Amino acid sequence: MTPQDFEFCSVLLKLRSGLILTPDKTYLLTSRLAPLTRKLGMNSPDDIVAALRRKDRAVEDAVVEAMTTNETYFFRDPQVFDQCRTAVLPAMMKARGAMKRLRVWSAASSSGQEAYSLALMFKDEFAKTPGWNSTIVGTDLSEEMVERAWNGTYTHFEIQRGLPVKYLMAHFEDLKGSWRIKPDLRNMVQFRKLNLLEEFGSLGQFDIVFCRNVLIYFDPPTKAKILANISRLLPDDGVLYLGGAEGVLGVTEAFKPMPNVRGAYVPVRAPRPGASPKLGA
């Protein structure tokens, strides 16, 4: 691939998905385009680039999809889920005791394990305090991942990654070779295709947003814009979760870390004009 072709692809990917591809990632582009060449019935990655230069939208979509990294697993970073359960949920449920409802967004849900982990956590918590329910929405740029997530069927390998056996036994059906989530759990979660670069206010308000291991692929202005948009979907006591390699320092002032809670961030609101200063402040 010529440097000009690489540059053309990287500009396109940044525009379409936010992905930043620096020249040292040429190998990544070529290794992802090689299998796509066969899939699209073309002869070489050069044919793909030629189609991209002709603005072939179907090929563009396929390239954007092929360049996504979909690595995920159940209860990824278990401490995050444990602390969400023990340090975040109790206060949040107390504050919403009248409504008994939580809305949660897994923003970049890949094949669904994060959203289903949240559903398992809520199922456990709500069993202790009946009358509660949740809406869990999973979204991802990749159509293939959204389809996989809806399907809720996982290989042995995927099941072995992070899913406690008690959940496997209670909530998965053995399809002899793979495992499918039972309807009671699947019905707690809905998935849809969504690009975080686009406007997502129509999703409505959420109490908790998991936006983990996706901002890492974007440049600082893109991260800042997405975080500002997420902040608008959260109430003042809402909580955002980012991945272990992600943070807000030097990126945005819309969030600050929640003290002593791993991976959790709370919105920072600009003071309202005319609001009186806090006593003692």
Ligand SMILES: C[S@@+](CC[C@H](N)C(=O)[O-])C[C@H]1O[C@@H](n2cnc3c(N)ncnc32)[C@H](O)[C@@H]1O
């Ligand atoms: C590494 S996975 C993270 C999955 C999960 N959140 C986790 O932490 O395990 C990143 C996901 O982000 C999605 N993604 C990449 N760019 C995106 C964008 N612009 N909008 C929405 N999703 C995007 C990819 O398709 C991929 O499934």
